Amino acid sequence: MKPLMYGYLRATVAPGDEEAERLERRLHELAEQEGFCFAATFRENRPGERGALSELTAELRRAEARHVVVPSLEHISRHxxxxxELLEQLREEVGAHVWTADRTVSPVCRL
Structure with missing residues (x-):
């Protein structure tokens, strides 16, 4: 059985918007290419919200999953x-590894 991977994105566009759908498809494709089973995407729709991140953390804990993919680290926060702090919280609370789908250099894993 493949390990689970969850997507997380911060989209200021409405659900169903082509850009948001494209990003979500990209996360799904990357997870599959790297040998993960893509489970679901958690999406924040307004700046400053963290409800979906809290839901993601709870789901990671429930499913005993450890992998999250984001389009870029800016989807965690622009600041x-x-x-x-949020990346550290994910590591400490659920042992999560955050992967990025972009090509920037980051302190976390990259796909």
Whole structure:
């Protein structure tokens, strides 16, 4: 059985928007290419919200999953300090590894 991977994105567009759908498809494709079973995408729709991130954390804990893929680290937060704190929270609370689908250099794994 393949390990589970969940997607997370911060989209300021309405569900069903082509850009958001394209990003979600990309996360799914990358997870599959790397040998994961893509489970679901958690999406924040408004700036400053963290409800979906909390739901993702709860789901990771419930499913005993450890992998999250994001389009870029900016989807965690645009603010470097907040982003680092949230990444650390994911690592500490559920042992999550956050993968990025972009080509930027980051302190986390990249696909």
């Amino acid at each position: 470097p300090r907040v982003r680092d």
